[in-house]
Amino acid sequence: MEFIYTNPIGLTDLEVLEVGTQACTPTMKFGPGVRDMYILHYIHSGHGTYSAKGSSVSVVPGGLFLVVPDTVHSYWADPDEPWHYTWFGFVGTMAARLCKQAGFTGSPPVRNPDPSVPVDPLFSEVLSLREEPAKELLLTGLLYRILGTLTVPDDIPPLQPDVGLHVRRAVSFINARYADPIALADIAAHVGLDPKYVCRLFQQRLSMSPYRYLTDVRMRKACRLLRSQLPGIAEIARSVGYADPLLFSRMFKRTIGLSPSAYREKAKLENTPSGT
Incomplete structure (x- = not known):
């Protein structure tokens, strides 16, 4: 596992708290449990299952799944083809809205692979930012780019x-x-x-x-x-x-x-x- 902790720098709209990438073992499983932040996973290879809100979905290479704060969930690797994924853990006043605009509206919130939305190169940039002096800003900027690339038209009315x-x-x-x-x-x-x-x-x-x-x-x-x-x-x-x-x-x-x-x-x- 490669893991990057960040130091809080006072961003309010969106702030990355942790980033990591992991090639999972066949026995890897999390949960059932809850987290206190949003966690967006992208599957580079392999397979696994994500369960939340009473539903389970198989997630394949190129797919993404979103952990929502304070929601009981679990996920586990396929024992024959365990997945390799990269994740962003983040919070912020705009986090829920940005995730909804990025298409994570299902139950559970999963996006299937879409060749027209090339996010793999963006997730692959993560570890190259590990030693950057301003990695907090760069990682948050990268997350904005990912969510922006995933954004789909919606009918969310503008807030006052x-x-x-x-x-x-x-x-x-x-x-x-x-x-x-x-x-x-x-x-x-x-x-x-x-x-x-x-x-x-x-x-x-x-x-x-x-x-x-x-x-x-x-x-x-x-x-x-x-x-x-x-x-x-x-x-x-x-x-x-x-x-x-x-x-x-x-x-x-x-x-x-x-x-x-x-x-x-x-x-x-x-x-x-x-x-x-």
């Missing part, structure tokens, strides 16, 4: 300008202040709106509350710090806005499914080369 503007301002505020003890009133004051109206805008645009978005941001930052193996749990808790390490641990386990220490140990084992 104030909805996009206010949500973007609120998201930027949360991304910048997640380490502080901010509340809904602080977010609403920043954008100059009533707190209840801010909640409605978040539900309309992101299908979640401002508190849920704040919690997701904090947990993603915490996961990155835990993977770094450097700060202690108490330091990480304070770094992501929790003065009480016990409260942080409870929220982390409720959101991620593992305690912070168990998550750190799991990440350490995954990063240890086999045979050592």
